[in-house]
Amino acid sequence: MIDVVIIGAGISGISCAKHLHASDRSGQLRIKIVEAAPRAGGRAKTLEQNGSTIELGASWVHGEKGNAIYDYASTKDLLLPDSWMSDPDWRWEDRPLRHMCGLEASDAEKKVFAEVEQAFDAFLDKASLMDEPGEKSLGNLLDEKFHEWAKRKEHDARMMQAAFEFKKREFISGIGSLDLYTASLAGYVQAEDVGPECVPLRRGYSSIVQALLQEIPDSEIVYGSGVKEVKNRDDHVEVFLESGSAIVARAAVVTVSLGVLKSGDLRFTPKLPEEKLEAIRKTGFGHIEKCILKFDADTWEDLKQGFHCLWPPEGDAFRPALLRNWEQSVFAFYPNQPRSSQSLVAWIVAEGFADVSAPTKVLDLLRRCLGRQVPDPVASFLTDWGANRRFRGSYSYLSTGQTPDAFSLLGRPFGRVFFAGEHTHPTYFGTAHGAYESGARCASEVMQTLEKPAP
Numbered sequence: 002m003i004d005v006v007i008i009g010a011g012i013s014g015i016s017c018a019k020h021l022h023a024s025d026r027s028g029q030l031r032i033k034i035v036e037a038a039p040r041a042g043g044r045a046k047t048l049e050q051n052g053s054t055i056e057l058g059a060s061w062v063h064g065e066k067g068n069a070i071y072d073y074a075s076t077k078d079l080l081l082p083d084s085w086m087s088d089p090d091w092r093w094e095d096r097p098l099r100h101m102c103g104l105e106a107s108d109a110e111k112k113v114f115a116e117v118e119q120a121f122d123a124f125l126d127k128a129s130l131m132d133e134p135g136e137k138s139l140g141n142l143l144d145e146k147f148h149e150w151a152k153r154k155e156h157d158a159r160m161m162q163a164a165f166e167f168k169k170r171e172f173i174s175g176i177g178s179l180d181l182y183t184a185s186l187a188g189y190v191q192a193e194d195v196g197p198e199c200v201p202l203r204r205g206y207s208s209i210v211q212a213l214l215q216e217i218p219d220s221e222i223v224y225g226s227g228v229k230e231v232k233n234r235d236d237h238v239e240v241f242l243e244s245g246s247a248i249v250a251r252a253a254v255v256t257v258s259l260g261v262l263k264s265g266d267l268r269f270t271p272k273l274p275e276e277k278l279e280a281i282r283k284t285g286f287g288h289i290e291k292c293i294l295k296f297d298a299d300t301w302e303d304l305k306q307g308f309h310c311l312w313p314p315e316g317d318a319f320r321p322a323l324l325r326n327w328e329q330s331v332f333a334f335y336p337n338q339p340r341s342s343q344s345l346v347a348w349i350v351a352e353g354f355a356d357v358s359a360p361t362k363v364l365d366l367l368r369r370c371l372g373r374q375v376p377d378p379v380a381s382f383l384t385d386w387g388a389n390r391r392f393r394g395s396y397s398y399l400s401t402g403q404t405p406d407a408f409s410l411l412g413r414p415f416g417r418v419f420f421a422g423e424h425t426h427p428t429y430f431g432t433a434h435g436a437y438e439s440g441a442r443c444a445s446e447v448m449q450t451l452e453k454p455a456p
C-alpha cells in the first residue's frame with residue numbers, strides 16, 4: 002500500500018504532490034500521480050513552435066497581489082519583464098476597432114465605444130462591492146445598468162448597443178459561461194481579484210508545469226493511466242485504472258476537472274454525498290476554445306496588432322442573416338503572447354465546438370472583418386477542451402440559483418478521498434492560481450489525516 006494516490010497531473014495535482022513532499026518530515030511518504038494523458042499540465046498547455054510559444058490553455062498570470070503562481074513564477078524568473086506592457090502593439094485599449102462587415106470604426110464611433118467601455122467597467126466595479134448580490138444573473142444586472150445609462154446618452158443607439166454586446170462577449174470569455182444570464186452575480190462578487198495586471202510567461206504556462214515537476218521525483222508520475230473508479234474504504238482507498246489494474250493507498254486526491262466529474266466517467270463507491278453531487282451538477286463549467294492562426298513574417302507585419310470586432314446588433318442591415326452562435330462569440334483577434342509566434346488568437350465560446358473546418362471559417366471571418374483578402378496562415382490550431390473527455394470544458398463559474406459555498410462543497414473531503422482543482426477554490430475558481438492553491442490546501446488536509454493516530 003502506498004500513502005497517497007493523486008488522480009490528475011494538472012497544476013493542482015502537481016502542486017499537491019509538491020506540498021505533500023514539503024510537509025513530509027519523515028521523507029518516507031509514498032506518492033503516485035496517475036495521469037490519463039501522456040503529458041502533465043492539463044489545461045496549461047503550451048506548444049513550442051520553432052522557438053516561439055503558443056498557449057492552447059491558460060495564458061495569463063492574473064494579477065500580482067497574493068497570486069501564488071505569480072510568486073512562484075517570479076522566483077523562477079519565468080515571467081515576461083514589465084516592459085512588455087508598454088509595447089504599443091499589445092496595449093489592449095489601443096487595439097483597432099473594426100465592424101465585422103469590413104469597415105474600420107470612425108473616430109466618433111471609437112469615442113462612443115470608449116465611453117461604453119468605461120461605463121461597463123464602472124458597472125462591474127460597483128457590482129463587485131455589493132453586499133447582497135441576491136440571485137440575479139450578471140447578464141440581467143449589466144442589461145439593467147446599461148439601459149439606464151444609455152437612456153441618458155444621445156449617441157447613436159446602434160453603436161452603443163454594438164459596443165455593449167462587444168463588452169459582454171469579451172467579459173464572457175473571462176467568466177467561462179456560455180452566456181451571462183446563467184452566470185451568477187454572487188459568483189462575480191465572490192471571485193477575488195488579485196490585481197489588474199495580466200502577465201504572460203516567457204516560455205508559456207508549460208514552463209511553470211516543468212518547474213513544478215522538477216520538485217517531485219519523475220518516478221512518481223504514471224502517464225497514460227486513466228482512472229475509472231475510486232473506492233472509499235474505512236482506512237484506505239482503492240483506485241481502479243481503465244487498464245484493469247488497481248492502486249491501494251491510505252488516501253486519494255481527485256483533481257479531475259468539474260467537467261469530468263459532471264460526466265460521471267469517474268465512479269465513486271460509495272456514492273458521493275447528495276450535496277456534493279448537487280454542487281457538481283449545478284456549478285457552471287464553461288466552453289471556451291481558442292483558434293490560433295499563424296502567419297508568415299510578411300503577412301504578420303500587417304496584422305500584428307489584431308483588432309476588436311464589432312457585430313451589428315439584431316435588426317441591423319449589415320448583420321448577416323445566418324449567423325452561427327460561435328461566430329458571434331468572437332470578439333477580437335489579438336496577438337498571441339509572446340508575439341514572436343506571429344499568430345492571431347480568436348476566442349470562441351460554444352458548447353461542443355470541435356469542428357475540424359473551424360480554422361477555415363475563422364480565417365473567413367478575419368477576412369470579412371478586414372474587408373480584404375489575407376494570405377492563408379502557415380499553420381492553424383484549434384483547441385478541443387469541450388470535446389476532450391479528460392476536460393469537457395474550460396473553467397468553472399457559479400451559476401444562478403447557487404449559493405457561494407458551492408466551491409467549498411466541491412473541495413470538501415469524503416472519507417479518505419480529497420478534492421483539489423480550480424473548481425474547489427472558493428475565491429480563485431477558474432484560474433491557475435486557484436488550482437495551485439487548492440493542491441496546497443489538499444496536501445495539508447491529507448497530512449492531517451495521515452498523521453492522525455490509528456483509533
Ligand SMILES: Cc1cc2nc3c(=O)[nH]c(=O)nc-3n(C[C@H](O)[C@H](O)[C@H](O)COP(=O)(O)OP(=O)(O)OC[C@H]3O[C@@H](n4cnc5c(N)ncnc54)[C@H](O)[C@@H]3O)c2cc1C
Binds near residue numbers: 035041228395
Ligand atoms: C482556454 C483556457 C484559457 C485559460 N486561461 C487562463 C489564464 O489565462 N489564466 C489562468 O489563471 N487560468 C486560465 N485558465 C484556467 C486554468 O488553465 C485552469 O484553471 C487550471 O489549469 C486547472 O488546473 P487543474 O489542475 O484544476 O485541472 P486540469 O488542468 O484539468 O488537470 C486535471 C488533470 O486530470 C487528468 N484527468 C482527467 N480525467 C482523468 C482520469 N479519469 N484519470 C486520470 N487523470 C485524469 C487530465 O488529463 C488533467 O491533466 C484557462 C483555461 C482554458 C481552458
